[in-house]
Amino acid sequence: MATFHFELVSPDQLLFSAEVESVVVPGIEGEFTMLPDHAPLVTSLRNGGVILVNGDHSTKEFAVFGGVAEVTNTSLTILAERTTPMKEVTTEGLEKDLLTTQTYLEAAHNEEERRILVEKIAQLREFKNIVASR
Amino acid sequence: MPSLKSLRTRIASVKATQKITKAMQMVAAAKLRRAQMAAEAARPYATSMQRVLTNLVSGVPSSSAPPLLAGTGSDNRHLFVVCTAERGLCGAFNSSIARLARDRANALIAEGKSVKFICVGKKGYDILRRLFEKDILEHIDLRGVKQIGFGNAQSIADKVIARFNNGEFDVATLFYARFRSVIQQIPTAQRIVPAETTPAEGAEAPAAQFYEFEPDEGEILNSLLPRNIAVQIYRALLENVASEMGAKMSAMDSATRNAGEMIKKQTIFYNRTRQAMITKELIEIISGAEAL
Numbered sequence: 001m002a003t004f005h006f007e008l009v010s011p012d013q014l015l016f017s018a019e020v021e022s023v024v025v026p027g028i029e030g031e032f033t034m035l036p037d038h039a040p041l042v043t044s045l046r047n048g049g050v051i052l053v054n055g056d057h058s059t060k061e062f063a064v065f066g067g068v069a070e071v072t073n074t075s076l077t078i079l080a081e082r083t084t085p086m087k088e089v090t091t092e093g094l095e096k097d098l099l100t101t102q103t104y105l106e107a108a109h110n111e112e113e114r115r116i117l118v119e120k121i122a123q124l125r126e127f128k129n130i131v132a133s134r
Numbered sequence: 135m136p137s138l139k140s141l142r143t144r145i146a147s148v149k150a151t152q153k154i155t156k157a158m159q160m161v162a163a164a165k166l167r168r169a170q171m172a173a174e175a176a177r178p179y180a181t182s183m184q185r186v187l188t189n190l191v192s193g194v195p196s197s198s199a200p201p202l203l204a205g206t207g208s209d210n211r212h213l214f215v216v217c218t219a220e221r222g223l224c225g226a227f228n229s230s231i232a233r234l235a236r237d238r239a240n241a242l243i244a245e246g247k248s249v250k251f252i253c254v255g256k257k258g259y260d261i262l263r264r265l266f267e268k269d270i271l272e273h274i275d276l277r278g279v280k281q282i283g284f285g286n287a288q289s290i291a292d293k294v295i296a297r298f299n300n301g302e303f304d305v306a307t308l309f310y311a312r313f314r315s316v317i318q319q320i321p322t323a324q325r326i327v328p329a330e331t332t333p334a335e336g337a338e339a340p341a342a343q344f345y346e347f348e349p350d351e352g353e354i355l356n357s358l359l360p361r362n363i364a365v366q367i368y369r370a371l372l373e374n375v376a377s378e379m380g381a382k383m384s385a386m387d388s389a390t391r392n393a394g395e396m397i398k399k400q401t402i403f404y405n406r407t408r409q410a411m412i413t414k415e416l417i418e419i420i421s422g423a424e425a426l
Contacts (some may be wrong), residue, residue, distance in 0.1 A: 009179045011284040011368060012172070029348050042186060043348035044357060068358060070186045070345075077182050081361075 002036040003055050005075040008062060010083045015062065016052070023076055024051040025069050034076050041071040047123045049086055049130070050078065061086035063127075065097075066120075094128040138411070145397060150407040152393035158223070159386035166316070166379035172281070173313070173372040180369050183220050183362055187259045187329070189345060190355055200352070202295075202359040205328035206304045212242055212249045213271075213303035215294060217310040217370055218258030219378040221276045227311060227319060227381035228257035236265060250303060254290060254371070271297070282375060288367030294367075295360050300328055310370040311377035317384050319377035320386070329359060352399045 003019040023034045026048025050062045067080035098121060105117040191203065216235045218228045235258070239249040251270045253259035259273045274290060276282065294306055306327035311319040324330070347354060 007178065007182070009182060011176060011179050011287075011365060013175045014178045017178075023135055027348055040345045042190065042345045042354060043349065044354055067185060068354065070182070070189075078181060079186065107418075 004034075004036045004038075006052060007075070007077045008050065008064075008080065008083060009077070010080045015083055018061070019055050021053040021055060021057070023053075024049070025076070025078070026064065027069065028048065034071060038071050038076075040073065041069075043069050043071075045069055045078070045080070047120075047127045050083075051125075063089045064114060085127055089131055091128055091132050094124060098128070099126050136407070138404070138408060140405060141400065145400050145404060146360055148393055148396050148400065152390055152397065155386045155389040155393060157388060159383055161378045162224075162382040162386060166220070166376060166383060168281075169372065169376040170313075173369075173376055176369060180365050183358070183365050187358060187362055190351060190358065198358055198361050200359060202298065202363075203326060203329050203355065206301075209305050211303045211305070212239075212247060213252065213297065213306040213327075214239060214249060215252045215254065215290070215306060215308045215367070216258045216262065217308070217367075217374050218253070218255035218261075219374070220256050220275075222257060223385065224378050224382035227378055228255075229261065230319075230321045231309055231311055232258050232261040234323060235262065238307070238323060239266065252290075252293065255374075276371075282368075282371050284364070284368055287371055288364045290367050291360065291364035291400035294327070294363060303327075307371050308366060311381075312372045313373050313376040313380060316380040319381055324364050324366065324370070325388055329362060 001021050003021055003120065006018065006023055007014065008016040018035075025032055025034055025043075026046050028044040028046050031048070033065075034051075035049045045067045047065045048062055048063070052060050054060065063084055063086050064078065064080040065082040067078060070077045070079070083092055101117060101121050101124060105114060105121065108114045108117055191199075214235050216231065218231050222228065235251075238362055239251075242249050247268070249269060250268060252272045252274065253260055253262060253270060254274045255276060256273075259270070263270060272293065274293075276286060279286060289358060297303060298306070305325065308324045308326050310324075312322045
């Protein structure tokens with residue numbers, strides 16, 4: 001099966017870089033699966049899981065917390081604000097993230113900031129439910 | 135003539151100093167390797183970010199570009215973010231960055247523009263404080279930070295952006311030393327606000343792509359631009375650490391060599407003095423015996 005190049009990078013490291021068959025990307029307007037020859041696209045990401053299928057049909061999962069994905073015909077680059085292998089994600093960790101975001105929300109200065117943080121909290125809750133239901 | 139004992143203590147103290155500089159050189163070498171690895175690991179993100187941004191910018195009409203990209207329309211008020219080391223003993227590293235910032239600032243002030251400073255690192259702060267005491271807005275201390283993380287850069291970027299949103303400056307420039315090699319670090323000034331979108335040196339020009347955007351260009355741009363500033367600062371901090379360690383390594387290397395030369399010279403002097411004393415004593419004994 002055809003493959004394309006996938007890179008997952010966070011500010012301090014390159015987590016994954018290889019040829020893959022498909023990748024599920026948690027886009028801001030819904031999850032989508034990227035296959036080779038996808039139309040060029042730039043999208044923001046929500047918090048969620050990235051599931052990729054290697055050339056040898058093995059899968060790998062990462063959790064990303066916000067960022068941007070850049071899709072070209074031949075490659076996919078995910079610039080994540082923060083990312084970890086899915087195995088290391090726990091509901092407790094997410095709970096902690098939720099709490100810190102909530103304290104930010106209480107200290108928020110303007111409507112715009114508040115709107116972004118409320119959105120972020122909703123995403124974290126949703127992601128927590130997904131992780132908890134596994 | 136100095137006594138033999140005082141000569142011996144002097145040699146011993148130079149030897150002790152040499153041991154210290156030697157150790158510092160080796161520590162700097164180890165830290166340099168780690169710093170280079172960190173800089174290496176951060177590079178893919180920075181280059182991808184640059185590429186996405188360049189693509190985005192070409193798709194956004196300049197009239198609707200956010201101020202972080204297009205600027206405020208004037209360049210009268212400048213903000214200098216000067217990144218230096220927390221510690222000395224690294225040759226001309228700190229002073230060369232501070233000198234570049236100072237010269238730029240003086241040139242701008244001569245043109246009737248105003249310059250404010252944010253100092254990252256104690257050494258640059260100490261130097262600039264002497265000249266621009268009242269223009270220094272903030273001094274960011276990274277002394278307690280062992281390994282610079284993205285969080286450090288993010289918090290500096292947040293401060294810069296908050297000041298920009300308050301309308302405190304028009305143009306921000308970042309000062310740091312680019313790491314070329316162990317013996318060469320180049321003090322560099324880089325504009326971060328408004329963002330520079332020309333592709334980085336060495337990177338191939340991006341092919342024109344017609345992207346779809348989710349949500350729209352403006353919103354992605356609004357979330358990416360502040361991030362880009364953090365990334366630039368992060369890269370500057372990492373380069374700076376590598377440069378600092380490189381400078382320290384070569385400074386300590388030459389200090390060790392100087393100490394070695396000094397020990398050699400003093401040992402020769404010590405031996406000569408010792409022999410002169412023995413000769414003198416012999417002459418005294420012989421002439422004493424002859425007198426009998």
